[in-house]
Amino acid sequence: MAETELTAWTAEPDAEAVREVLLAAKGADGRPEVEATGPLPREFAGGLHLLARVGGRPVGYAHLDTEGDSYGRQVAELVVHPEFRRRGVGTALAKELEAKAADGARVWAHGDHPGAAALANEFHLGRQRELLILHAAVEGADWPAPVVREGLKLRTFVVGQDEEAVIAVNARAFDWHPEQGAFTVDELRAEEAQSWFDPAGFFLAEDAQGEVVGFHWTKVHEPVPGRFGGEPVGEVYVVGVDPATQGGGLGKALTLAGLRYLRERGLRQVILYVEGDNAPALAVYKKLGFTRFETDVQYGR
DSSP states (O other): OOOEEEOOOBSSOOHHHHHHHHHHHHHHHSOSOOOSSSSOOGGGSSSEEEEEEETTEEEEEEEEESSOOTTSOOEEEEEEOGGGTTTTHHHHHHHHHHHHSOTTOEEEETTOOHHHHHHHHHTTOEEEEEEEEEEEESTTOOOOOOOOOTTOEEEEOOTTTSHHHHHHHHHHHTTTOTTGGGOOHHHHHHHHTSTTOOGGGEEEEEOTTSOEEEEEEEEEEOOBTTBGGGOOEEEEEEEEEOGGGTTSSHHHHHHHHHHHHHHHTTOOEEEEEEETTOHHHHHHHHHTTOEEEEEEEEEEO
């Protein structure tokens, strides 16, 4: 096998070479959620980028978010082309990542693959965070009509009107979250340009004064061969409730509104992401028929 060649770290990567690696990984693993055209996924925006090539062919990619998460920790992604795994490409990228990243950096391993665990062990990295992917079959699910308390009502998102209100609620609801709490108006508007964005599946809760106090943003994933039976799948993308309004069942009502919408679209499966240590949320989702499907792990020291 030809020697692995690494580019220099750069803020302006060869986007099509990166896309080639990401699309190959998607074909084998079902992720990341990258499209054949258009912008790269949000998690690979900004920061620094490193490509690995063999014989000029892109075979691996590392991204380092130098701004870091809400706690100031740098976060990295490392992806190896399926045809070049177990050939030292991941190790070569990891060595460069270790030398470049600040102390306390975290590295994602999506799907909790044994190969990622072995690589983490080689670099003396431990499991620091688990992000669970839960799954529910739509058929037979007990998802009754949502009920909100007096003075509240549900409606759908209006592009160009509701961005700032949603982000204000999001910031208060997720001030503890490493990623979601830092979500911005500009990032929301960028998501609106994605092909999957659908305001009809973006539910808002308003109080009697017309102020947004909660939201449930759903998402529909296009079919990926070998994943979820090759069918499209719905997602409980983000549910956020203003802390001042919590306690009255609004989060459950918003969740039900989104789940019923996804069912009405004819989807047969729904997923969601939840922190592995969020026991109250896990209990709620269990009652709605969700079970554990996959685990994403953040490794670090």
